[in-house]
Amino acid sequence: MLVTDSLALSPNPLVQALGKPADEFTRADIIRFVTEQSIPMLNLRYVGGDGRLKELNFAIQSAAHLDRILTMGERVDGSSLFDVVDATSSDLYVVPRLRTAYLNPFTALPTLDILCGFYDVEGNPLASAPQQILRKAQEALEAETGCRLEALGELEYYLFSPADDLFPVEEQRGYHEAAPFSKWSQVRTEALHHLVSMGCSVKYAHAEVGNFVTDGRQVIQQEIEFLPTDVTWAADQMVLAKWVVREVAHSHGIEVSFSPKIAVGQAGSGTHFHTRLMRDGVNQFSQGAGLTDTARRVIGGYLSHAASLTAFGNTVPVSFLRLVPHQEAPTSICWGDRNRSVLVRVPLGWQNLDDRMFRDANPVEGPVGGLPGDSQTVELRSPDGSAAVHLLLAGMTVAARIGLSDPTMLEYANERYVSGDASALTGLDQLPTSCAQAAGRLLAQRGDYEALGVFPPSLIDSWAARLLALGDEDLREEIADTRVQVEDLVARYLHVG
Incomplete structure (x- = not known):
């Protein structure tokens, strides 16, 4: 039973x-x-x-x-x-x-x-508190559509420790690796245990792709992924998770970083967010047979605001060392199914399935009824560990509401669907390449974020000014000319978020 x-x-x-x-x-x-x-x-x-x-x-x-x-x-x-x-x-x-x-x-x-x-x-x-801005964004969405947005975050991070000569790590081969080839699995399992004991809804934790050794230190990437919950709690959980991971790492005498880029040529760390739209307990993104038009409209909202959302999701200069072509981080503003090169990915959602997989794996079991069909989400892949998660999710909630209310958003999304390598396609709009550009895009769309009193104008002003003050508008050119050392940038922003 x-x-x-x-x-x-x-x-x-x-x-x-x-x-x-x-x-x-x-x-x-x-x-x-x-x-x-x-x-x-x-x-x-x-x-x-x-x-x-x-x-x-x-x-x-x-x-x-x-x-x-x-x-x-x-x-x-x-x-x-x-x-x-x-x-x-x-x-x-x-x-x-x-x-x-x-x-x-x-x-x-x-x-x-x-x-x-x-x-x-x-x-x-407090109107300018990030938590209140997110709360108002959710209330505005619900008042206009009768729906609430749920989200789950994927938190990637790197651990640093002296290199282990036994079962040495293999570069870029860490995905779902197990001990003894995977190092510091106890950090993620302890963090997982603490988070669920604290009331957080965690899906799983695992080793990630990023593995390398440099200057006698092994650098190991891991990930914690959450379960869908109200966006307001999803943001709180992400902040708690960073605190817990840091505390656990500290207890083992090792360092942890959520920085978006640790070394050129190595996998960066993202903080992806999956979302779904709920009304009366029913997922509006799917009815068991592919994406609904509602989901596509929300995707349109995300795509139309993707550039300005980087102002909240990619807040330090090294963010834009991760958002470069051909490295499984998005640069083109588009979406697709199960496609990790796109900005908005539609992952497998257990749709159109009965119990055949379960019964094949477990021959002694009989038929299973009532399988849940509400698992479909859409994933925004641009944010990283520097994200101001409450403001980011508030911005995504605003974009979702606009996607649902603007009649052009369905066509907008349909025109930006791709099935191949998005970074190899021409003609697609591109994400900003610096915090300065992100600030400019935020200021250009500020009216959407300030509508219905969600984002206070003073916060938009101060946030854009903070990004502009980083002075990274020509960062990529300066790196190419060796006027800026990547190692110095990484060290400066090692403990973002």
Whole structure:
């Protein structure tokens, strides 16, 4: 008999102890858990403008003290967290979102962590906070279409450690490799275990293609992929995953990088996002027999905004050392089925299938009914580890809404379908080649992002100014003329994201 209770195998100790899903956590639940488990410490967590997870520590002193923190949150200096917050009026509130509570897996003392939202002096959600921008983008999409966007991220990263002479790594041969040829599998399995215990919805983890040895160090690529969930939680999970991977790597005395490019000629690290559109629990991208027109319209929205989306998904100069032809990273603005050279890929989605594969693999089994048919997603392959994930997903949600509302988007998408190597085709629009170009494309389409009050104009201005200040407009030419050393760039942006 199959287990149907979604709580039965939950690895989240809060879910197990409280007997309810995280979305139903209340203040009383958290106080009860802290009391019964004798938790002495509490951390409020929030994402700053640099995309990293911040921390405010509390020693719990009484039930009343805990109740006040859970209810009221605390003050923080917003100007130290966000460029768009003025130092002359910088106080913000951070208020816990109880459904995000988890046990911190890395502290010596038992500690409960809770992600927070930002609120302004009047108690309203901070309009310029990336989490609020994403929330407004989702609300605008739902108000206009009745649908919500779900996403799953693929997080690629490199680990650095002294070279191992036993079973040495083979360059560019790491994909799904197992130990002992694959190194540091314990990093990804420990990270996987921590993430699911924290309530994250993770699909799997594996070794990736990138393997090489340089200067006596082995450089090993790995990946963690998530399951589809609401875009707001998908963004939070990506930030948590980076923090967890860094903590695990640090515990083993090795370094990790999410930088988009580590070395010329070696595989770069992407942060791809798959999405699907949901209405009343039904995937609008497929009905079990190929992509729907709804999916194609959303693809059209992504393609028509692909260049400006790089402003949020590719935010450092080395991003554009990864986005070069013939390296399984997209450069042309197009889409296709199962095609890793395109910008938007439609992966296999278990469509038009019955139980024949299962029964062939398991001859003693009888027929299986009720196979899920909602697995189809579409994947945006341009973003990398420098991405501001909340702003990126907000931009993708805006693009999806425009794709659904603009009657020209279906034809726009159909005209940009390719079946071969996209980098070998001529006549296709191209992604930007620098942060400066990305900023220009963002400013050119700012009206779409600012519509319905989703992106504040001040954020668009400050974000474009930050990209332009990187001064990389002629970076590729300067590298070709050896005026810029790639190694120096890699070192400068090794710990992005």
